[in-house]
Amino acid sequence: MTFRHTLPIQLRFSDTDALGHVNNSSYFTFFDLGKTRYICDVLGRQVPAQDMGIVLRHAETDFLHPLFYTDDASVQTRLECIGNHSFTLMQQIVNNRTGQVHCTCRNVMVGFDPATGLSTPISDELRQAMTRYEADSDDVQKG
Numbered sequence: 001m002t003f004r005h006t007l008p009i010q011l012r013f014s015d016t017d018a019l020g021h022v023n024n025s026s027y028f029t030f031f032d033l034g035k036t037r038y039i040c041d042v043l044g045r046q047v048p049a050q051d052m053g054i055v056l057r058h059a060e061t062d063f064l065h066p067l068f069y070t071d072d073a074s075v076q077t078r079l080e081c082i083g084n085h086s087f088t089l090m091q092q093i094v095n096n097r098t099g100q101v102h103c104t105c106r107n108v109m110v111g112f113d114p115a116t117g118l119s120t121p122i123s124d125e126l127r128q129a130m131t132r133y134e135a136d137s138d139d140v141q142k143g
Contacts, residue, residue, distance in 0.1 A: 001090070003076035004134065007037045008096070011069040021066035028059070031091050031105050034075035038089070042133045043126065050114065053123055057086065058108040065102045072096040079134045084121050086110045087130065 009030050017023040039054075040047050067073060074096055080088040086108055093103040111120040 001078070003078045003090075003092070005034075005038045005041060005077045006074045007034050007077070008072075008074045009033065009093075011067070011071060011073055013069050016069050019066075021068055024063060027061065027063070027093060027103050027105070030073075030075045030093060031059075031107070034077045034091055035089060035107065035109075038077040039126070042129045044129070053111055053113070053120065053126070054109045055112040056107055057110045059105055061103065061105045063103050065100060067093060067095070067102040073102070079130050080106065082122070082127060082130060085119055087122060087127075 011022060015022045015026040035056075036049060036052075039052055072095065073093055075091060075093055077089055077091045080090045082088075089107045089109060091105045091107065092101050094101050111122045112118075113120045
C-alpha cells in the first residue's frame with residue numbers, strides 16, 4: 001500500500017494521557033489534519049473545511065502501538081476507493097525515525113450539502129483531482 005501524502009505532526013505533552021502515551025482521542029485530530037491537508041494539496045489550493053462539500057460518515061480505527069509526545073511522527077493519507085457519492089481514505093500515523101505504524105484509520109467520506117442537510121455527489125473537481133493525484137497507484141478502486 002503506497003501513501004503519497006505525508007504530513008508531519010507536532011506531538012505535545014497535552015496530547016498524552018495518564019499512562020504517558022498519546023491519548024486515543026488525539027489521533028482523530030491528527031487524522032482530521034491529514035484529511036484536510038490531503039484535500040487542499042490534491043486540489044492545489046486552500047479550501048476552508050466548510051466549503052469542501054464532504055463530511056465524515058464512518059471511521060474505523062486500529063490502535064497498534066503506543067505513541068509518545070517525544071516521538072517524531074507523521075500522518076499519511078491515501079485514496080482507497082472512490083464512487084459517485086463517497087470515497088474512502090486510508091490513513092496511518094507513523095514514526096518517522098523507525099517507520100513503525102502506530103495507528104490506522106479507514107474513513108468513508110460522503111458528499112454533503114450543508115444548506116439542505118442531504119447527501120450530494122462528490123464534485124467533479126475533487127474526484128478528478130484525487131484520481132490524478134493517485135494516478136500512479138494501482139491500489140485505488142473506482143466504483
